[in-house]
Amino acid sequence: xxxxxxxxxxxxxxxxxxxxxxxxxxxxxxxxxxxxxxxxxxxxxxxxxxxxxxxxxxxxxxxxxxxxxxxxxxxxxxxxxxxxx
Amino acid sequence: xxxxxxxxxxxxxxxxxxxxxxxxxxxxxxxxxxxxxxxxxxxxxxxxxxxxxxxxxxxxxxxxxxxxxxxxxxxxxxxxxxxxxxxxxxxxxxxxxxxxxxxxxxxxxxxxxxxxxxxxxxxxxxxxxxxxxxxxxxxxxxxxxxxxxxxxxxxxxxxxxxxxxxxxxxxxxxxxxxxxxxxxxxxxxxxxxxxxxxxxxxxxxxxxxxxxxxxxxxxxxxxx
Numbered sequence: 488x489x490x491x492x493x494x495x496x497x498x499x500x501x502x503x504x505x506x507x508x509x510x511x512x513x514x515x516x517x518x519x520x521x522x523x524x525x526x527x528x529x530x531x532x533x534x535x536x537x538x539x540x541x542x543x544x545x546x547x548x549x550x551x552x553x554x555x556x557x558x559x560x561x562x563x564x565x566x567x568x569x570x571x572x
Numbered sequence: 573x574x575x576x577x578x579x580x581x582x583x584x585x586x587x588x589x590x591x592x593x594x595x596x597x598x599x600x601x602x603x604x605x606x607x608x609x610x611x612x613x614x615x616x617x618x619x620x621x622x623x624x625x626x627x628x629x630x631x632x633x634x635x636x637x638x639x640x641x642x643x644x645x646x647x648x649x650x651x652x653x654x655x656x657x658x659x660x661x662x663x664x665x666x667x668x669x670x671x672x673x674x675x676x677x678x679x680x681x682x683x684x685x686x687x688x689x690x691x692x693x694x695x696x697x698x699x700x701x702x703x704x705x706x707x708x709x710x711x712x713x714x715x716x717x718x719x720x721x722x723x724x725x726x727x728x729x730x731x732x733x734x735x736x737x738x739x740x741x742x743x744x745x746x747x748x749x750x751x752x753x754x755x756x757x758x759x760x761x762x763x764x765x766x767x768x769x770x771x772x773x774x775x776x777x778x779x780x781x782x783x784x785x786x787x788x789x790x791x792x793x794x795x796x
Contacts, residue, residue, distance in 0.1 A: 519655075
């Protein structure tokens with residue numbers, strides 16, 4: 488089978504679609520592009536590893552695990568983010 | 573068992589290969605594949621709403637990783653451009669001929685292919701001394717340094733670019749980043765020949781290198 492050169496995606500593009508990649512929401516072409524980039528780019532592969540580790544840790548957290556002060560500052564950050572400030 | 577080549581839509585089990593991280597960890601999914609035991613292959617792996625992916629021999633250079641496994645795929649099987657997709661798969665055996673040393677040697681072999689192209693290009697430009705210094709470089713680090721100097725000094729666009737590719741490929745090879753070294757080397761071949769179709773031929777050469785040095789047990793129909 489003759490295979491064309493891949494159109495590699497940039498690291499910045501990968502970061503933008505990584506959540507969709509992890510959710511299995513990308514189409515086959517985009518998913519393959521992400522995976523081929525991850526094979527070639529050790530920096531992005533490490534980013535994926537850290538992203539997965541973060542998901543794994545936060546999945547084990549419950550609302551009760553958060554100190555009240557941290558909960559407030561998180562809510563505050565979300566409120567500001569929603570208002571675009 | 574049918575070979576893994578050209579079996580579009582095969583309903584029968586198929587033998588193929590799969591690169592995994594150390595400890596049989598899937599490079600993208602992060603899960604660990606069940607190991608084969610004395611009694612036979614590992615447990616079947618299937619994911620709800622998702623397929624299992626593996627390599628035909630020609631696909632191998634696209635998916636380089638630390639461990640290489642022979643895998644049995646369960647039909648129906650789809651042939652994609654650089655891999656095959658199946659409803660389920662199970663590990664049959666590890667290819668012990670592919671280890672850290674082979675992985676590193678693969679990157680070096682690819683960078684050296686790119687070096688040969690640059691040496692020829694520099695020679696054609698009458699830059700014999702630089703061509704010779706590139707040819708003489710003993711290590712990947714030295715090759716990267718010399719190639720970078722040639723890239724900076726080259727008078728023609730082609731040899732400058734080729735030397736730049738050699739610098740990058742050999743640098744990646746020196747770091748053990750064989751997949752990147754191989755990809756850059758394949759792109760150097762395209763540049764040297766001015767033909768995008770050369771990329772596929774360069775990848776085929778890389779696939780043959782892997783098969784030969786890892787000692788893949790290829791069925792005749794799956795030969796690369």
